[in-house]
Amino acid sequence: GAGVSQTPSNKVTEKGKYVELRCDPISGHTALYWYRQSLGQGPEFLIYFQGTGAADDSGLPNDRFFAVRPEGSVSTLKIQRTERGDSAVYLCASSLTGQGAHNEQFFGPGTRLTVL
Amino acid sequence: DQQVKQNSPSLSVQEGRISILNCDYTNSMFDYFLWYKKYPAEGPTFLISISSIKDKNEDGRFTVFLNKSAKHLSLHIVPSQPGDSAVYFCAASANTDKLIFGTGTRLQVFP
Numbered sequence: 001g002a003g004v005s006q007t008p009s010n011k012v013t014e015k016g017k018y019v020e021l022r023c024d025p026i027s028g029h030t031a032l033y034w035y036r037q038s039l040g041q042g043p044e045f046l047i048y049f050q051g052t053g054a055a056d057d058s059g060l061p062n063d064r065f066f067a068v069r070p071e072g073s074v075s076t077l078k079i080q081r082t083e084r085g086d087s088a089v090y091l092c093a094s095s096l097t098g099q100g101a102h103n104e105q106f107f108g109p110g111t112r113l114t115v116l
Numbered sequence: 117d118q119q120v121k122q123n124s125p126s127l128s129v130q131e132g133r134i135s136i137l138n139c140d141y142t143n144s145m146f147d148y149f150l151w152y153k154k155y156p157a158e159g160p161t162f163l164i165s166i167s168s169i170k171d172k173n174e175d176g177r178f179t180v181f182l183n184k185s186a187k188h189l190s191l192h193i194v195p196s197q198p199g200d201s202a203v204y205f206c207a208a209s210a211n212t213d214k215l216i217f218g219t220g221t222r223l224q225v226f227p
Contacts, residue, residue, distance in 0.1 A: 004159070031213060042120075042205050042217030043160065056214055091159055101148045101209035102167070107159030 002026065004108035006092050012114045013082055021077040021111045023092030031055075031098025032075050033105060034067055035091040043091055049075060050098050082115045089113075119143045120208050122218035129225050135193040137221050139206030142187065146208040150215065151180060151191050154203045163204075164191070196225045 005024040013019050025032050031050055035043035045059040049069045057067075064082075069075040079086055089112050093105040121140045129135045137151075147168040152160035166173040166180045166189070173180050179192045193200055206218040 033213070033215075035215075035217075040219065042122075042207075042219050043215070045214045045216065048213050056212065059214070093159070095213070098213050100211075101150065101213055101215060102165065103213075104162045105213075105215065107152075107161065109157060109159050 025094030
């Protein structure tokens with residue numbers, strides 16, 4: 001069956017530009033997560049959605065980062081005024097119900113963002 | 117402040133031998149621990165997990181051990197196979213969906 005998909009797979013942008021990264025979760029999964037993986041690091045939590053609402057956005061680094069999930073399915077991570085330090089692989093994951101780490105999170109392949 | 121630490125960036129093991137990957141944590145509120153495996157250009161995939169109320173969980177060739185007093189967990193793979201070559205991430209959570217990951221250990225299994 002279809003897993004989590006993310007588009008684009010690669011994005012190159014210039015410092016100061018706006019970017020949008022898209023995540024299509026597994027059909028029927030109510031919980032959706034965004035993580036960021038910088039070079040040599042493990043994934044770092046950004047935000048978690050339960051349905052349409054952000055249940056935990058404590059990992060968003062600053063107000064340049066925003067994410068939406070208007071219909072409880074597809075999510076978009078939006079980054080304004082990109083900086084070189086935003087360069088990383090942005091990972092999306094989904095789980096059937098959320099409600100605890102024991103519910104397996106299925107990860108997509110990620111979007112590699114490069115800010116020049 | 118790294119709450120989950122994997123101090124060995126890489127490990128090389130001969131096929132058929134045991135691989136032992138280690139992970140240390142600092143937050144005593146963590147109550148659930150997971151191991152993920154990652155191949156290049158793919159997202160991490162779940163491997164095995166353990167609740168803080170247990171000290172061992174086994175699934176086929178994979179066993180995770182938890183030592184709460186030492187705030188240490190380890191993943192044992194036996195026998196190791198070339199297809200196990202990947203980056204392994206330890207992760208933990210404190211009664212939430214938010215996972216805190218370590219920096220990963222690259223395992224290479226050679227023939």
